[in-house]
Amino acid sequence: MQIVRQALTVTDLTRKIKQILESGFPSIAVQGEISNFKRHSSGHLYFTMKDESAQLPCVMWRSRATVLSFTPEDGAKVIAAGRITVYEVRGTYQLDVQSIRPLGAGELQAAFEKLKKKLEGEGLFDPARKRPLPAYPKRIGIVTSPTGAVLQDMKNVFRRRFPGLELIMIPVRVQGAGAAAEIAEAVDDLSRYASIDLVIVARGGGSMEDLWPFNEEVVARAIARCRVPVVSAVGHETDFTIADFVADVRAPTPSAAAELVVPDRREILENVADSWYRIQQSVLGIVSDKRERIHNLLNSYAFNRPVDLLRQHSQHADETLRALHRVAAHAFALTSARQGSLDQRLKALDPRLALRRGYAIVRKDRSIVSSTVQVHGGDSVDLEFQDGRVRSTIE
Amino acid sequence: MAAKKKESPGTFEDSLGRLEEIVQRLEQGDVPLEQAMHLYEEGLALSRVCAGKLKAAELVLKRLSKDAEGNFSLLDEKE
Numbered sequence: 001m002q003i004v005r006q007a008l009t010v011t012d013l014t015r016k017i018k019q020i021l022e023s024g025f026p027s028i029a030v031q032g033e034i035s036n037f038k039r040h041s042s043g044h045l046y047f048t049m050k051d052e053s054a055q056l057p058c059v060m061w062r063s064r065a066t067v068l069s070f071t072p073e074d075g076a077k078v079i080a081a082g083r084i085t086v087y088e089v090r091g092t093y094q095l096d097v098q099s100i101r102p103l104g105a106g107e108l109q110a111a112f113e114k115l116k117k118k119l120e121g122e123g124l125f126d127p128a129r130k131r132p133l134p135a136y137p138k139r140i141g142i143v144t145s146p147t148g149a150v151l152q153d154m155k156n157v158f159r160r161r162f163p164g165l166e167l168i169m170i171p172v173r174v175q176g177a178g179a180a181a182e183i184a185e186a187v188d189d190l191s192r193y194a195s196i197d198l199v200i201v202a203r204g205g206g207s208m209e210d211l212w213p214f215n216e217e218v219v220a221r222a223i224a225r226c227r228v229p230v231v232s233a234v235g236h237e238t239d240f241t242i243a244d245f246v247a248d249v250r251a252p253t254p255s256a257a258a259e260l261v262v263p264d265r266r267e268i269l270e271n272v273a274d275s276w277y278r279i280q281q282s283v284l285g286i287v288s289d290k291r292e293r294i295h296n297l298l299n300s301y302a303f304n305r306p307v308d309l310l311r312q313h314s315q316h317a318d319e320t321l322r323a324l325h326r327v328a329a330h331a332f333a334l335t336s337a338r339q340g341s342l343d344q345r346l347k348a349l350d351p352r353l354a355l356r357r358g359y360a361i362v363r364k365d366r367s368i369v370s371s372t373v374q375v376h377g378g379d380s381v382d383l384e385f386q387d388g389r390v391r392s393t394i395e
Numbered sequence: 396m397a398a399k400k401k402e403s404p405g406t407f408e409d410s411l412g413r414l415e416e417i418v419q420r421l422e423q424g425d426v427p428l429e430q431a432m433h434l435y436e437e438g439l440a441l442s443r444v445c446a447g448k449l450k451a452a453e454l455v456l457k458r459l460s461k462d463a464e465g466n467f468s469l470l471d472e473k474e
Binding site for chain 2: 135136141155158159162163164165166167168169170171189190192193265268269271272273275276278279280282283285286287290
């Protein structure tokens, strides 16, 4: 058998393989057991991942290796995420590892505890670092998956409680290889982007492996250096992640985070109405207080002195008048009494009374004769009796 | 959006705070009548502004995107 095809150079072939492999596996996660683990003096990590029937050379560059949440060691079962690269010089392919985490609950728990202890030792969980949330945020940054119910749930709560908001979202993957790096970058971006009042990092419920990105150091560091308060809302109420410990506030669920960061507008409306009511009551109180004081002043002794004086004068006048009446009545009584006695006396002087008793009046030439010397014999006189006159002659 | 916030009569929070202040001042009781009337008018205006803001508000969702140079832009997010 003859070789008739045109021969490629080794370099050409390797380049073709490189192109196919690198474009075919740009982002993968692979699980296996670590062997031949070496930390080079440069800080890069070299190891092999293997299972029963295959092995894969791996490299993790120093820049990524420094934020590892656990120390890989031979025999550890892990999931490594990254891309396939071809090392042309040796004609080998390898996994360029971007992140690595333990596989299996036990290892995850151990890694979790280790990172937790480390960050706690740095004071990242210190209550004094926790910043208060703004009372009335206007712009809220949200780092979460664009798909799924989480964003929708939060929007529903915001609409119900306090719709006057701008939500600034950065969609990220929230699980799997590379998710932690995306989450960390999104938090950093929102931190750099001006005029955001707070950031919510949210994810729905899942297994510990699903939630793992929120237990990675890159995410914890990004949250810790964020310039505005961060609320973590990862998984269900019982799930605690490293992100929860570093965040300024931990919300048990994404919906709870939305509840927590904005007030209920109905409550504020009630408060506003209450304030307005109290203002009205206060002012009414002040006005009626002033009115009462004016009223009291008007009723006071000083203000009523003239009236009082008038009343006194009036009373005095009344009394004077009454006295006057009394005096007048007395005077009248006196006068009329005197009048009566005069009448009597006048009546007593009436000569006709004497005539009735048998006396007679003697007149000569119409003058009354009261003495014998006034008459002489032969004089003609008139005698007046009570019932008439008689002419007679003196002898 | 380049305009400074302070140019407006104040943020919502400021308005609410001022409203509280007015209530407290009036409830102290020793306010002269003329000042009380001014506070009353201010309180009326503030409570209207606050209630208006609360009732008129609409939720807006945007996406923060970053270009290759790291410059940000806000995109309207479709529902």
